[in-house]
Amino acid sequence: MKTLRTTTVVAPLLSGLLFIALWYAVIAIWNLSPxxxxxxxxxxxxxxxxxxxxxxxxxxxxxxxxxxxxxxxxVGVALSVGLGASTLVRKALYPWILVLQxxxxxxxxxxxxxxxDYGPSSVICIAFITSFFPIVANTTLGMVSTDPNLVxxxxxxxxxxxxxxxxxxxxxxxxxxxxxxxxxxxLVPIGAVFGEFFVGSFASGKGGLGLxxxxxxxxxxxxxxxxAGISACLLGFILVSVVVAINWALLHKWHESYHxxxx
Amino acid sequence: xxxxxxxxxxxxxxxxSCMIGIRxxxxxxxxxxxxxLIVSPCLRMPWHGVESALLARERCSSLPADDRHPPGxxxxxxxxxxxxxxxxxxTEVPRLTVEGxxxxxxxxxxxxxxxxxxxxxxxxxxxxxxPSGCGKSTLLKxxxxxxxxxxxxxxxxxEASRECIRPEIGYIFQDATLLPWFSxxxxxxxxxxxxxxxxxxxxxxxxxxxxxxxxxxxxDYYPKELxxxxxxxxxxxxxxxxxxxxxxLDEPFGALDAITRNEMNRLLIDLWFRQRWTxxxxxxxxxEAVMLSDRVLVMxxxxxxxxxDVAIDLPHPRSEAVVSEPSYLNHVAHIRSLIxxxxxxxxxxxxRGK
Numbered sequence: 001m002k003t004l005r006t007t008t009v010v011a012p013l014l015s016g017l018l019f020i021a022l023w024y025a026v027i028a029i030w031n032l033s034p035x036x037x038x039x040x041x042x043x044x045x046x047x048x049x050x051x052x053x054x055x056x057x058x059x060x061x062x063x064x065x066x067x068x069x070x071x072x073x074x075v076g077v078a079l080s081v082g083l084g085a086s087t088l089v090r091k092a093l094y095p096w097i098l099v100l101q102x103x104x105x106x107x108x109x110x111x112x113x114x115x116x117d118y119g120p121s122s123v124i125c126i127a128f129i130t131s132f133f134p135i136v137a138n139t140t141l142g143m144v145s146t147d148p149n150l151v152x153x154x155x156x157x158x159x160x161x162x163x164x165x166x167x168x169x170x171x172x173x174x175x176x177x178x179x180x181x182x183x184x185x186x187l188v189p190i191g192a193v194f195g196e197f198f199v200g201s202f203a204s205g206k207g208g209l210g211l212x213x214x215x216x217x218x219x220x221x222x223x224x225x226x227x228a229g230i231s232a233c234l235l236g237f238i239l240v241s242v243v244v245a246i247n248w249a250l251l252h253k254w255h256e257s258y259h260x261x262x263x
Numbered sequence: 264x265x266x267x268x269x270x271x272x273x274x275x276x277x278x279x280s281c282m283i284g285i286r287x288x289x290x291x292x293x294x295x296x297x298x299x300l301i302v303s304p305c306l307r308m309p310w311h312g313v314e315s316a317l318l319a320r321e322r323c324s325s326l327p328a329d330d331r332h333p334p335g336x337x338x339x340x341x342x343x344x345x346x347x348x349x350x351x352x353x354t355e356v357p358r359l360t361v362e363g364x365x366x367x368x369x370x371x372x373x374x375x376x377x378x379x380x381x382x383x384x385x386x387x388x389x390x391x392x393x394p395s396g397c398g399k400s401t402l403l404k405x406x407x408x409x410x411x412x413x414x415x416x417x418x419x420x421x422e423a424s425r426e427c428i429r430p431e432i433g434y435i436f437q438d439a440t441l442l443p444w445f446s447x448x449x450x451x452x453x454x455x456x457x458x459x460x461x462x463x464x465x466x467x468x469x470x471x472x473x474x475x476x477x478x479x480x481x482x483d484y485y486p487k488e489l490x491x492x493x494x495x496x497x498x499x500x501x502x503x504x505x506x507x508x509x510x511x512l513d514e515p516f517g518a519l520d521a522i523t524r525n526e527m528n529r530l531l532i533d534l535w536f537r538q539r540w541t542x543x544x545x546x547x548x549x550x551e552a553v554m555l556s557d558r559v560l561v562m563x564x565x566x567x568x569x570x571x572d573v574a575i576d577l578p579h580p581r582s583e584a585v586v587s588e589p590s591y592l593n594h595v596a597h598i599r600s601l602i603x604x605x606x607x608x609x610x611x612x613x614x615r616g617k
Binding site: 256 | 407434456505
């Protein structure tokens, strides 16, 4: 237990403190201007001063980012089921999904805004596109990676196709699906913030972290810019933590990645 | 209580259909009995007459009170099960006939196996042995209906009607093939669940199967917490839940250590001796084949053909002492020489016999 606490809490804390020390050291050694590289205490000060504004913006970003993420999970899993079920469908559609993923979102963004107007729908769409592919890629891999012996076993016992799907293929794909969702969770804040940066404020005058970044950049408020970045990181961290918790709940009893404790 | 002769023929046919697993468990009302007869596909083996009746009583006792059967039902089940013509129809183990079977995979240069012909009598234990890659596992999958041969015929022949039927098969793979996300109990009940059998009927069957393979107390463990031998026992228990007519085993104990392997062989032969399903057993071990089987089919190297059908004339049950008997040693030596001659190369360590 002592070793567990050391590795999961103390080690990252120490490395974080080391990083902050390094930050100060770099500023001192190279005599960097605080305008360009604000020291950690100025960033912390900006976080406190802009706290309420940052919190409100983070909640807006979280709202639309999560909507895009939820859509990516639902559409991604549904599409993966289809891709996994049919080789023909997979060969027909997968290259086009790859094309969509490879197209830079900076090119897609103006087209999305043209179709969905300046508003939350565009932000949600951009967050969806950013997080959609890892879910599809991983879940499809999971669907086609079912142990062939288990498939044969189900055929011997005369399983119906829906039984084979729900009792075998879908649970078999869970580890892959969760892995894809974890990756997607790290990309959601990136997509949502970029979308807000591009869309600007909504008709209601509300704006998320992306809008704050735009404003701080225009006003060259560098510590506040760093503070906004840290807020986006924290949002991503919370999202990933939730996914990790779901991962643990679904898999800890049976998956090989969780060590067996003595009975 | 009505005797068997007083039930209407469609009722009896319906009950028998249930019992051979064509339909799921059914409830039959009888005004004269004043209650229900609940029949499950697990109740069909005549030599399980007493065991089945006890199972039925245990199963029925776990049902809600308003479904509790009248006292006369259990003797009625036994009576129907042991009716000569009906129980034979319900429980007969078919004969396996393979004629001229040939299997080639797409893009393959040569056939995996060809010109395979043999029969397996109901209730016998037959081993398939041969060099690696000779098509033993492919042949076993073809017999199970998982693969279709390009030529020839594989038929599970019903003795009375001479028709090809699809028997109840229990299949054990080279690895345990357990669902890692299910506990031991849920793994064992998978075949019952796939047949739509209610949880209240599944539970006593699973408990009994786990007791048979010495795994009572491990119901809530997950596969990752079990040893290789324990996983294989769960696989065996699962294969037995539907009271199979046929057991197909593809080198089930190949990955186990020698001590566990001997234990598993003893368990397997004990279960076979009591339940008398037809067994087709693929193995690399000559000693194992001779110890367990009534006959050993020796296959040649790829494309696999049956080189010889060796009858093992040792009486059952066979104890450990049989390994020092001259007839046992002669059989082992003979089969080894056949494998050597057909493969044209040195035996692998597993075929030298452990």
